[in-house]
Amino acid sequence: MHAINSFWAFCLNQFEQELPPQQFNTWIRPLRLEGEGEPENGLRLLAPNGFILKWTKERYLTRIEELALTFFSSPVSISLLVAENSIRPPLLEKHIVSDTASTIKSTIVDVITTEKNEKMSVEKLAFYEKTRLILNFTFENLIVGRANELARAAAIQVARNPGDSTYNPLFIYGSTGLGKTHLMHAIGNYILQYSPQTIVRYVHAEDYYSDVVRAYQKKSFDSFKKYYRSLDVLLLDDVQFLNGKNRTQEELFFVFNTLIESHKQIVISCDTYPKDISGLDDRLITRFDWGLTVQIEPPETEMRVAILKKKAEIDKITLSDDVAFYIAKHLRSNVRELEGALKKVIAFASFHMRKIDLDLAKESLKDLIGAVNRQITIENIQRTVAEYFKIKVSDLFSSKRSRSIVRPRQVAMWLAKNLTSKSYPSIGESFGGRDHTTVLHAVRTIESLRTEDNNLNHDLHVLQQILKG
Numbered sequence: 481m482h483a484i485n486s487f488w489a490f491c492l493n494q495f496e497q498e499l500p501p502q503q504f505n506t507w508i509r510p511l512r513l514e515g516e517g518e519p520e521n522g523l524r525l526l527a528p529n530g531f532i533l534k535w536t537k538e539r540y541l542t543r544i545e546e547l548a549l550t551f552f553s554s555p556v557s558i559s560l561l562v563a564e565n566s567i568r569p570p571l572l573e574k575h576i577v578s579d580t581a582s583t584i585k586s587t588i589v590d591v592i593t594t595e596k597n598e599k600m601s602v603e604k605l606a607f608y609e610k611t612r613l614i615l616n617f618t619f620e621n622l623i624v625g626r627a628n629e630l631a632r633a634a635a636i637q638v639a640r641n642p643g644d645s646t647y648n649p650l651f652i653y654g655s656t657g658l659g660k661t662h663l664m665h666a667i668g669n670y671i672l673q674y675s676p677q678t679i680v681r682y683v684h685a686e687d688y689y690s691d692v693v694r695a696y697q698k699k700s701f702d703s704f705k706k707y708y709r710s711l712d713v714l715l716l717d718d719v720q721f722l723n724g725k726n727r728t729q730e731e732l733f734f735v736f737n738t739l740i741e742s743h744k745q746i747v748i749s750c751d752t753y754p755k756d757i758s759g760l761d762d763r764l765i766t767r768f769d770w771g772l773t774v775q776i777e778p779p780e781t782e783m784r785v786a787i788l789k790k791k792a793e794i795d796k797i798t799l800s801d802d803v804a805f806y807i808a809k810h811l812r813s814n815v816r817e818l819e820g821a822l823k824k825v826i827a828f829a830s831f832h833m834r835k836i837d838l839d840l841a842k843e844s845l846k847d848l849i850g851a852v853n854r855q856i857t858i859e860n861i862q863r864t865v866a867e868y869f870k871i872k873v874s875d876l877f878s879s880k881r882s883r884s885i886v887r888p889r890q891v892a893m894w895l896a897k898n899l900t901s902k903s904y905p906s907i908g909e910s911f912g913g914r915d916h917t918t919v920l921h922a923v924r925t926i927e928s929l930r931t932e933d934n935n936l937n938h939d940l941h942v943l944q945q946i947l948k949g
């Protein structure tokens with residue numbers, strides 16, 4: 481691999497660890513390296529459009545420069561440019577000319593127009609950001625197989641005819657990491673591609689809940705309601721997170737009714753079938769069943785291989801069949817895990833300046849695959865953490881709130897999330913019947929603390945080594 485390619489693989493890996501996935505996927509992942517070459521010629525990064533260019537320059541360029549200094553031990557010139565053949569929605573020109581209807585419409589059109597001239601106000605950028613759509617999550621990038629063909633077909637119908645009552649709401653369910661979020665973003669991206677004036681908003685249920693709380697605190701319920709009720713397409717992800725949040729559910733109930741009555745499209749994702757969602761108002765559950773409910777199942781081996789090849793192709797990496805089969809054979813439960821493995825292989829190859837072959841894949845994944853085969857259990861994690869921090873296992877289940885207990889408990893939850901395939905609710909259950917939001921909070925706390933706390937990082941490292949054996 482060329483030095484610059486290796487550096488960019490290193491950079492991607494680094495950003496992925498430092499940024500929340502949403503930010504990484506939106507701003508860093510779409511950047512492409514121009515050409516290949518030696519560091520003396522500098523690093524040229526291509527952004528697919530003006531917004532990404534501006535945003536990345538403002539927020540991440542300094543960090544890329546720092547990483548270059550670490551990697552090459554000398555400064556490297558870095559230029560960020562808009563890709564010349566950046567993809568534009570086919571109907572865009574028509575919309576730009578003909579669409580003068582409302583301020584919101586023209587704002588979107590303005591934002592898109594600026595891809596050419598790069599003159600962009602922060603408000604417009606923020607407005608665009610409001611859709612929260614990950615540009616790479618498209619139908620083109622989604623591999624189809626038996627596991628998701630029905631869900632994908634339904635999603636395409638929705639994207640072509642948003643608001644059609646046969647598919648409204650579209651309810652997509654399946655366990656974690658199987659592509660529900662990807663499919664929702666694909667719907668949003670497709671609609672905006674062909675009809676950029678549509679007001680599309682992707683929102684994770686946790687963020688919807690935060691919006692409700694903020695509206696309460698700021699006494700801005702009117703604008704909250706107005707905003708959500710003005711959407712043409714609402715994509716609500718992981719609705720199971722609204723478990724027990726009654727006030728938020730009530731708000732959603734009204735939004736739901738308003739949108740459906742005015743033939744606006746709603747797409748919802750969840751980890752279970754509507755009737756199995758716990759802690760959710762029956763009125764909502766019944767409504768979730770009004771349109772079409774589709775499931776995504778874990779992909780079979782051939783589909784896992786195809787997904788790996790597609791991901792490699794997006795990253796401009798050649799992946800031979802034997803390597804793809806090796807990874808697909810060993811990691812079966814979800815696609816996110818597969819992607820993680822592929823990234824590990826790519827990073828390993830770039831660090832060691834080696835080509836990706838079966839030996840390298842085996843070497844770079846021996847910990848991961850060993851760990852999966854050894855089946856790390858939550859009980860095992862609890863025992864190991866208790867021993868390590870010299871507390872009792874029962875303290876991890878208890879409601880004690882002293883710091884000496886709370887932190888190990890959070891660490892144990894973080895390890896459970898990272899080393900097992902258990903969902904947040906099931907981890908909560910294993911820690912004395914706690915709510916999944918407690919687990920989510922613990923995982924986020926540890927994620928954020930570890931970036932600045934070296935001792936904590938060390939503890940996490942050692943514990944993972946012990947658990948992986």
Ligand SMILES: Nc1ncnc2c1ncn2[C@@H]1O[C@H](COP(=O)(O)OP(=O)(O)OP(=O)(O)O)[C@@H](O)[C@H]1O
Pocket residue numbers: 617621622623624628654655656657658659660661662663718751787790815816819
């Ligand atoms: N069929 C597929 N083809 C290509 N990539 C896929 C496919 N299914 C899933 N992925 C990828 O797997 C990763 C995880 O998918 P995603 O986040 O959509 O899962 P999810 O079902 O929403 O998970 P969660 O319930 O944890 O939110 C994403 O990077 C997505 O692009």
